[in-house]
Amino acid sequence: MYLQILVEQADSGVESISSEGLAELAGVNAAKVRKDLSYLGSYGTRGVGYEVDYLVYQIRRELGLDHDWPVVIVGAGNLGQALAGYGGFGERGFPVGGIVDIDDAKVDTVVGGARVRHIDELPAIVGAKNISIGVVATPPGAAQDAADRLVRAGVSSILNFAPVVLSVPAGVTVRKVDLAVELQILSYHEQRRSEQRRTNQLRAASGGNMAPVGPSPRSAEARRDASA
Amino acid sequence: MYLQILVEQADSGVESISSEGLAELAGVNAAKVRKDLSYLGSYGTRGVGYEVDYLVYQIRRELGLDHDWPVVIVGAGNLGQALAGYGGFGERGFPVGGIVDIDDAKVDTVVGGARVRHIDELPAIVGAKNISIGVVATPPGAAQDAADRLVRAGVSSILNFAPVVLSVPAGVTVRKVDLAVELQILSYHEQRRSEQRRTNQLRAASGGNMAPVGPSPRSAEARRDASA
DNA sequence: GGCACTTCGTGCACGATTTCACAAAGCCGT
DNA sequence: ACGGCTTTGTGAAATCGTGCACGAAGTGCC
Numbered sequence: 001m002y003l004q005i006l007v008e009q010a011d012s013g014v015e016s017i018s019s020e021g022l023a024e025l026a027g028v029n030a031a032k033v034r035k036d037l038s039y040l041g042s043y044g045t046r047g048v049g050y051e052v053d054y055l056v057y058q059i060r061r062e063l064g065l066d067h068d069w070p071v072v073i074v075g076a077g078n079l080g081q082a083l084a085g086y087g088g089f090g091e092r093g094f095p096v097g098g099i100v101d102i103d104d105a106k107v108d109t110v111v112g113g114a115r116v117r118h119i120d121e122l123p124a125i126v127g128a129k130n131i132s133i134g135v136v137a138t139p140p141g142a143a144q145d146a147a148d149r150l151v152r153a154g155v156s157s158i159l160n161f162a163p164v165v166l167s168v169p170a171g172v173t174v175r176k177v178d179l180a181v182e183l184q185i186l187s188y189h190e191q192r193r194s195e196q197r198r199t200n201q202l203r204a205a206s207g208g209n210m211a212p213v214g215p216s217p218r219s220a221e222a223r224r225d226a227s228a
Numbered sequence: 229m230y231l232q233i234l235v236e237q238a239d240s241g242v243e244s245i246s247s248e249g250l251a252e253l254a255g256v257n258a259a260k261v262r263k264d265l266s267y268l269g270s271y272g273t274r275g276v277g278y279e280v281d282y283l284v285y286q287i288r289r290e291l292g293l294d295h296d297w298p299v300v301i302v303g304a305g306n307l308g309q310a311l312a313g314y315g316g317f318g319e320r321g322f323p324v325g326g327i328v329d330i331d332d333a334k335v336d337t338v339v340g341g342a343r344v345r346h347i348d349e350l351p352a353i354v355g356a357k358n359i360s361i362g363v364v365a366t367p368p369g370a371a372q373d374a375a376d377r378l379v380r381a382g383v384s385s386i387l388n389f390a391p392v393v394l395s396v397p398a399g400v401t402v403r404k405v406d407l408a409v410e411l412q413i414l415s416y417h418e419q420r421r422s423e424q425r426r427t428n429q430l431r432a433a434s435g436g437n438m439a440p441v442g443p444s445p446r447s448a449e450a451r452r453d454a455s456a
Numbered sequence: 457g458g459c460a461c462t463t464c465g466t467g468c469a470c471g472a473t474t475t476c477a478c479a480a481a482g483c484c485g486t
Numbered sequence: 487a488c489g490g491c492t493t494t495g496t497g498a499a500a501t502c503g504t505g506c507a508c509g510a511a512g513t514g515c516c
Binding site (some may be wrong): 044 | 461462463464465
């Protein structure tokens, strides 16, 4: 998150930023920013702040973003195609090194400049380009098989878009992005808001004379939401 | 997460599950599962466990998933089209209630069964279908404007796919999904793994006789990853 | 060169979350 | 009906993360 903000700042010509400034942009506490950045080393200057470019460089280095990480996408359905077509990936250091599908009808079609290849070619693709990151964009039922194949092919990090919990051997990192879960969390907040409204109406209807429902009890939560 | 696992279990015919079983599947501690579920009420049976169907029902109710939440998508580019075309949304209770774009060239094209409408129609769409959730699928530069328009139209929850921090009034919930950030986190793990390998090689080369690099110091982290 | 001012880096305290541990509660076999 | 077994629900303890406060270190003006 810091990296993103810092790059944005660098692009608008900001050369130096204080922990407080960065904290404001990130929606967190300034002390937290300093503590977080201190894990990278002492890259700030007291009385001045942090040099944006240098900090960007250091964060990139720590995250391993000083070189490209080609990724292979498994599943050329709706989502797989969108991901392959989305230029933002390559721009940010993750070029699409290949896209595969199990369905012969999809093989050899072209999406986003890459030709879809058969999933059996996965080991060859991963080996040739030395790929260590795989993206699972299959239907739920095929996701575990896709993950197994990725692991067998030598991939050690997986980004999973399928709404299932993948089981992988130790030493393989999985991250899951579940769009429905994100929506469910929003649903929960909406639900609470509508309950809140009902309660307020009841209070108003009963001509109540109660303490106002101030922001204080929920402020911490609200802040987290805003910064998320 | 529990909901997802429970639904999966229900589909495979499991009728009852213990906190320990659920904890295993979720990759967390059993006591945590019990404490989490206890916030919903006392829906377990001592000596037996939790009835899967009933628990699913209770979690759904708490999350506000007992009715549909139509969503409106802003941005009919690559990602917006994929989201609109992806059936999984509607299936999980979030039907696409509309998709809009600012570009006249895109207006009136049809994606995923919905006709793209102009962004100026946002208030009408939101009002007509009583929509409270908006999805921002625009390029970074247009995201804040999209969010502002959503808020003005009356939306109170936003799912943001653009890699920028949106600022919204208090009372509006924003969740951000940033695919590049997910990949960056994987990159970080890969980076560490490759550093690890180098260190091991050095150790081996120096004929070292050191304590083995066991899984213990990283096990907590690994567990978090697996369960994420 | 010295002084006022700014901002970092970090020890410490507090609050939140997670885990432990155990009593209470229910099932099942006899 | 009762005792043994299992598993929940929840106080208490331990751990973890965050924010405060302040010394250290730098800048810039006079």
